[in-house]
Amino acid sequence: MNVFTKPSVSLAFNYDSRMALRRKWLTVSGFIAIAAVATMLSAFSGASTSQGFSPVQPVRFPHPLHVQTLKMNCLYCHFSANKSPDPGMPAVATCMGCHALVGTDKPEIKKLAAYWNKKQPVPWVRMHKVPEYVHFPHMSHVNAGVSCQTCHGPIQNMNQVYQYSSLNMGWCVSCHIGQSNPPFKARYDCAACHY
């Protein structure tokens, strides 16, 4: 910092040195401020990550029970993950298909049934989100053999789901250029995702 703010002799030749000093100070602080603002803006632009985000959901849905104990396929509930960009959130009717009879005395199921009886959808809290200028088609990834766990982590063990991956661009690209384990390869052109 000192290097930049030392009054310049050559400038003093032309200007009042105090003026020059003040201008320098302003310039430097200005640049710092601009850099800080840029950093801040980039944080807002989605480059930040919500990795580890684990909100409490309106109904505490236990993935381990459904996936591990009951051996349900992911696509039973997330029914469009292999045919749509949107993985599909199960309709309340899908839940009630079993829970009209199963576990009706449990407090969480009672909450679910309350939504169903009020004819209201469950307002799940969204966790995984890429910015609007990114297009992530689930079906292309699922059909290419990318497992759910590759991005969503050990979701079968999560009693309360948390965001396993950063979902940052670097994380996307590392896989697209074949640096993941197991290795996948996909187009890494900007317009593959950004349009």
Added chain:
Amino acid sequence: MSSEETESKGIKRRDFLKVVGGGVAVAASIGCESDKIEKLIPYLVSPDNTVPGVSTYYATTCRGCAAACGLIAETRDGRTTKLEGNPDHPVNRGALCATGQAELQALYNPDRYRSPMIRKNGKLVAAKWDEAFKLFSEKLGETRSRGGAANAVFINQHESGSFPAFLDQWLSDFGMPAHISYDAGVDTEAIAAHTAAYGVAWPRFDFTATQLIISFGADFLDGWGPSVPQQLDWADARAKLAGAPRLVFVGARRSLTGLNADTWIDCKPGTEISVARALSGEMPVAAAAQACGVDASRLQAVVDEYKAAKPALVLAGGHVAGAAQLLAAASALNHANGAIGTAIRPDQALLGYEGIAAPAQLRAAVARMNSGGVSLLMVRGANPAYSMPRSTGFAQAMAKVPFKVSFSSIMDDTSELCDLVLPDHHSLEQWGDAEPVRGTLSLQQPAMDPVFDSLATSDVLIRIAKGDPATAAKYAMPDYRSWLIARIPGGAEGMAAALPKGIVAGTALARTAARPALPAIAQVPDIATTSGDLYLYVYHHPVLRDGRGANKPWLQELPDPVTKLTWQTVVEMHPLTALKMGLDNSDLVVVTTSAGKLAAPVYLYLGIRQDTIAIATGRGHVNAGRYAKAGENAFDLVPLAENAAGGIALVSTRASVTKAGGSMLLATTEGSARQHLRDIARAIPVGELNGGGAHKAEPEEEHLEGDASHEFLPGLRSPVANDAQGDFGNPNSNDKGMYDPNHWSNMAKRRWAMTIDLARCTGCAACVTACYAENNIPTVGADWQAAQILPDRTGFGANITRSREMAWIRLERYYEGGEDGSADFETRFIPMMCQHCGNAPCEPVCPVYATYHAPDGLNVQVYNRCVGTRYCSNNCPYKVRYFNWFGYGEPHRPQYAFPEPLNWQLNPDVTVRGKGVMEKCSMCVQRIRGAEHRAKLEDRPLRPDEFTTACAEACPSRAITFGDAADESWSVTRLIKDERAYHVFEELNTFTAVVYLKKVNHPSPAAEPAHA
């Protein structure tokens, strides 16, 4: 963050730095906190046959005008986001005009009625349906008990199908007379003449079967009848090149059709009949030329040409004074020259125009309303308080009617004067049918659930009838849909089978109720005897039409195909006239006729007679929503004058023009109307064509060291791509990454390209609106969207005066010749969008790599990289990059372009761009990716011509072809090799992916041999 922005306003620069310095810590800590919480709302019960995130397509019918084109409505997650033409439909054959595209903005219009409205204490207030039904039933009962039912008036926006007959039945069941089927935008004079001469309201005009078309103000490309099928036929005829028909346009003002004409006979308004008589030989050419004020030799050439051409097709429009004789003369000429059965096909008539009432019927109703003889007025869809000339006094007469009911879906000048509003569903929300051609029903089905608390008028009528013991038994059907299904051959099963295609064999219910005879018409005075200095030529705006498009921002912002003006009403004047009067572009003038006056800026237009001024209708509504306030209402100037069949004579008077002082900047999107030797829009005389086939060998040019090849290069990779370094810039690697055609990604195997055939393009600008709809392009011209700093840059169109329009594709219109003000000039239209240069000037100047060349040939703009330096736009020779000066996509800003529920239309596949970001044509990259994903999902390669861009899909002249130029099986590769192919600014070595095919000029046979 927004709080900082507001703080930054009005403080000194130095203080600003202090504030920012202090604010960073706060903001930084905010930045690290979690993002705002969003919800994922699932379905309660998942609907059948839909997949979240995947579009469903519904075939339905367009109600934008009377033609009843077929639509495919793309609906995703319950919202319709895009309309396309139905390829199987007999009328529009897959194309769709700008008006049809913009029906979405009627569906999602922010000024739609959200619920029924009842007038209380002089104001319309929201009410419940039960309350509204009760009031309507009461008033109906009152009217009947007082014996007023026979005097009730029901005005319905004209539509084809069974509903008009259903409505007539309902009215008759309540003792009321048949409804008036009104459409101000339709030429009822021409319909009467067609019916008399050909037996149908609107025959199909087969332009391919003729060598010469003479149009007397019949704007068949822009509003005279069904524009889309007529454009398709016209483009097919012109695509014959050497065998194409010539078009001669006779009229005081060149419309879009007039600009597409090869010859313009600029006759005085009201004297067109003399030209027709010269053609038939009833009048000597010299005398006719004298009467019309045109050059005798030019008229002689047309007459000679007409005599030689068999068959020739003569069309005439009915909005000028004395149109009845003109139309009769045109029919006689067609009879004489054998056009009937060849170029005029009554057997392929478009039935959408059958049964339209003449505006004189409405004027007769006004007289009854004025005399207090009408106790109940009902209006559905139509807006006569605006679209009837002010001189008819419709709005004043409404005040004399004790109870007025509107079934309008959107607020308009008429509904706002009513006592009860029972908002109708939009046509995309309700059931219906149309019979656009004989024996074929075009089905109308809801593409989505209603946006607001509206109810289909058909269902309102049924419910009212059910509530009345006298009619309840007759209206036992649960709703209009079930009534309709019962009419379809095969019933519910037949309907289910027909809906995917949208059409089915069948006929609509015919109207049988007696309709009143034509009342005595208000005669047109001899136009030459009216007072004023200049003839006044009022015409229907090509896209706003009779005003129904005025509250759709897409259509307000769409530059008029002729004048290139947006958001404003102007007085079109010949440059030499303006010179004489001491006027220039944008000077304000006051135009006065016997009917009223209007103040508007002058626009200098070469395509108008020197003794005539022209003004378009459609703008200047009193009360039809926030966008419709733009401009002035030309109907204010139209005196009460009707032609023989009861059609309004829009051109019936002269007007005096006085300088008002002051000026108003023109909201034009045009830079220059001249090419200045740049050879952007090229043309070739028909005689110089090789007759198709290969590109003519050009003489070898001198080879300069380092000069790029002058061969056509679409289909080849660009020089930039050849230099590309793969392997993340490793200088020792030979890997060119995805730019290598042998790369595993196969991306460089494709080269997306486009051809635009200027011989087909009519300049109608349907592509522009299609692009707005597909690509979430904001409209910027509303007056609240402009910064209110400069007093002369406010009001509607202010942002356009600062060149801030965002149209990714624009229609450039260039004049050739006519520099001396003569009528002998040629017009060339050229759609201009990002050329996706192989060697793009925008790319190397971007400091942040936000624009670059993709391996598959696209010039890509990455919004999230863009920092808004605008260097790319400065360096673009085509000027096709557009900058987001404001946050048009941000709801909290005054410039927000998509007020709820207009934002429901936004394409979920396309990013809504933020403030400070550059954007441009992406060649519908979302469609390319979508098709690639779909093909992968179905485990197959892309099929040739499997998909296309939004502009090409809509284009009613089929001028645009999109495809993979590196694959011979796509049509585009064939067209690129056409002898007429050229690149704009080829000399800049941009190696564009958009290839234009030269316009083909058809000089008059009498003219000197084409100057080669």
